[in-house]
Amino acid sequence: MQYTLLITGSPYQSKACHTALRFIRAALNKYPDSIKGVFFYEDAVLIGNQTAQPPRDEVNLTKAWQDIAEQHKIPLYLCIAAAVRRGIINESESRRYELEQHTLAEYFQLEGLGTLVDLMNTTNKIIQFR
Amino acid sequence: MKHTLIHLNSSPYSSLACKEGLDFALVLATFEQPVDLCLSGAALAILTDNQNPTAEQGKNLHKLLDGLEFYDIENIFIEKHHSWLSNQPTWQGIQLLNEAEWQTMFSQYQQVFRF
Numbered sequence: 001m002q003y004t005l006l007i008t009g010s011p012y013q014s015k016a017c018h019t020a021l022r023f024i025r026a027a028l029n030k031y032p033d034s035i036k037g038v039f040f041y042e043d044a045v046l047i048g049n050q051t052a053q054p055p056r057d058e059v060n061l062t063k064a065w066q067d068i069a070e071q072h073k074i075p076l077y078l079c080i081a082a083a084v085r086r087g088i089i090n091e092s093e094s095r096r097y098e099l100e101q102h103t104l105a106e107y108f109q110l111e112g113l114g115t116l117v118d119l120m121n122t123t124n125k126i127i128q129f130r
Numbered sequence: 131m132k133h134t135l136i137h138l139n140s141s142p143y144s145s146l147a148c149k150e151g152l153d154f155a156l157v158l159a160t161f162e163q164p165v166d167l168c169l170s171g172a173a174l175a176i177l178t179d180n181q182n183p184t185a186e187q188g189k190n191l192h193k194l195l196d197g198l199e200f201y202d203i204e205n206i207f208i209e210k211h212h213s214w215l216s217n218q219p220t221w222q223g224i225q226l227l228n229e230a231e232w233q234t235m236f237s238q239y240q241q242v243f244r245f
């Protein structure tokens with residue numbers, strides 16, 4: 001069985017990103033191919049902000065998700081509309097909006113909600129963390 | 131093809147959750163995925179007629195309701211006991227469910243997302 005994770009809770013106002021991280025570690029530990037992708041929507045897209053600097057004595061959630069993506073080749077998608085309105089911008093969006101900087105962290109990618117629909121139709125189950 | 135229920139439970143004016151839930155429903159419908167909506171809690175405020183929010187207060191999501199049928203989103207459920215709704219002009223496209231129907235509704239979908 002393959003899962004897709006939909007995370008909608010803010011990394012700062014909820015434990016959604018933390019709980020999903022624990023779930024994905026447990027799932028991958030037991031079934032290495034059990035996760036097809038992770039889609040971040042609503043305030044959860046703030047996880048992909050490369051300029052956020054958490055205090056050194058706190059968990060770096062963005063780094064933790066990047067480690068998962070790197071080690072297990074799991075794609076991390078951010079909803080492009082939700083991300084851009086919150087200032088999470090990749091290079092091409094930065095050019096489109098004529099900005100001088102981009103803020104999207106490595107291993108995250110901006111995708112439309114159509115990608116989530118595709119994940120819904122190609123995995124057995126979607127689990128929402130909010 | 132999976133049948134999806136989008137459950138809106140957040141105020142349309144206190145956060146973007148309601149708007150982003152509706153956006154997701156519209157995208158699902160655009161991709162010809164069957165999708166229904168249900169509303170509870172503070173999200174019921176979206177049904178009230180004659181809303182005129184300022185830009186600072188938020189988008190007038192009530193205006194989106196009339197367009198849902200063009201996306202083939204035709205089932206919008208609420209629980210029947212919200213009697214305060216009958217005391218003021220509200221959008222007429224909703225279907226009222228009693229408590230038992232409301233509770234069984236959630237198990238009739240392969241996917242339920244909450245916003």
